Amino acid sequence: MNFEIISDTETLARVCEQARQCDAVMLDTEFVRTRTLYPRLGLIQLYDGKQLSLIDPIELNDLSPLWALLSDQSVIKVLHACSEDLEVFQHHAGVMPSPMLDTQVMAAFLGHGLSTGFATLVEEYLVVTLDKGEARTDWCARPLTQRQLEYAAADVFYLYPLYHLLAEKIRETGWQQAVSQECELICQKRARQPDPEKAYLDIKNAWQLRPEQLAVLQKLAKWRLKEAQRRDLALNFVVKELHLWKMARYKIRSLDHMIEEGFDRFEIERHGKRLIGMAHEADKLPSEYHPEPISRLVDMPGYKQLVKVVKDEINAVAESSGLVPEFIGSKKQINQAIKWAWVHDRSPDKCPDLLSGWRDELLSSRVMPLLDKK
Template structure:
């Protein structure tokens, strides 16, 4: 493999302009993520079928030509297992690659599990064994070794023949439109921005709390998210999730009780007094501003039987289509549909995945009767 390392803006403009002349460009990213909220971008790999370009985001002044390529709707952007790549693009460019195709999704429509890795598919379809020994490289360190660069280049070099093979099979199977819909669905989910006022709903065991306690948790978790975004620090490195829950559950309002509750030294020293002040704000809040208790699907008496019935239907559909059941209907998607039916009263603005897009034809008729209370 021959590749170019792009460290200057003029060179970047040139390779991006060339890439905009082809129908599809192969993309991948390398990054590290330890204590930060957002991934730290270390390398971007691009292959237009002629040139492999390794873009160095640490050396480059800016990446505007590349962001423009991502937005060029005349060029398909091809990735594999793209969820974290999409998160990176959305954070740095403010948008998603459009249009985008994920070969992991293509493979799922061809009968593979959604978790099937790139190396396994390259081995099966191209009879090439990829060396994955550099997977845990610090991609933000410089200089990168020749072996690291070759590893990165291989991820886009072999992506092109894999994409071409999958495209032919997908066309023959009649899944082209469904693949596009699934890729757009993934991009829309990865592009969603967390609502600070709703992140408390994702805190483990939040359902155990009463309305006032939930109001405290909402206040604290909203502050934590904003602090994490401001400092680009992983949420639990601001304050551990469990400690927010403890403050809400046990009405902790002093540094002494925080210490007794297991808060670490850094949490107490940097944020202890502020967390207490936020909790006291909620103490002075009228009851009318408390959140409603969290409804759990498992508490509905017909939950287990309904899930079982949906699973039976999913397995039947999957068998008929030659697709693994968990790709057609994941546990999260089943729960999304049950919440829509039982908690959100079938709100038309919250149509679940199983009743929209390509899945609608297979699930609407059989699922709606199962959702009646």
């Protein structure tokens, strides 16, 4: 397994231009994220079947040849379990690899579990046991050891034959278009940016709050998200989620009250007065500016029964198609479909996954009549 470390723009441009002559290239990233909101990129692996390159983003100031490759529609970008890699590309490049195929998704269309790991597939299809001992390494540290470099290189070196084996089996089953649709759906979801105005909806137990309390939570959660983005700091390292909820729920409006409720000293020293000031501002909002109460599907009549019968239909489809039920329709996707029918008045802009793309062909005739029965 030979590889080249790329640390200058001229070599990167040459490697990427060569890769753009291929039908498909293998991609992977190594990154670190402990206290940061965004992943810190440590290494990018690229393999076109001939040239295996370990691209050093710490040494390189200009990665534009690689970003151009990601956008080249004539070259398929192949990844495994791509969600976090897509987040890396979206943040650092502002682009998604397109077109993109995920071998974990391909394996799911061949009957594997949705979260089947790369090492598991390599062992099954290539009869090779990978060393995963460097999985928790600090990829932003320099220099990287030979073992770390070989570990990183293996992820794309074995991805190449694995992809071609899976692609052949996918052609035999006729799922090619479905694979493309599912991978495109993943890219679309990862490209969406969080809406600061709706950040409060992600706070645990926000549904327990009254509209005037939600107004406080909304203002605080919006500020926390923007502060986290500005400082590149994980949300709970700005202010803990529970503490935002407590400020809204228990009307905490003093530093002493914060101490009583267990706020961290650093939270109080750095943000205490600002949080209290924003809470007071939200208290003054007229009721017409308060958010709507949060209604939970689980509290709606008939919800549990509907989930059960939808799951029964998904299980029946899974048995006939050979796909695992959770891949056809996860709990989250079932809830999305019910919310679309019961809360969003079947808005075309919010069409759920279960009734879109390849899932629509399998499930529409089974699920739509169930949604109609409310």
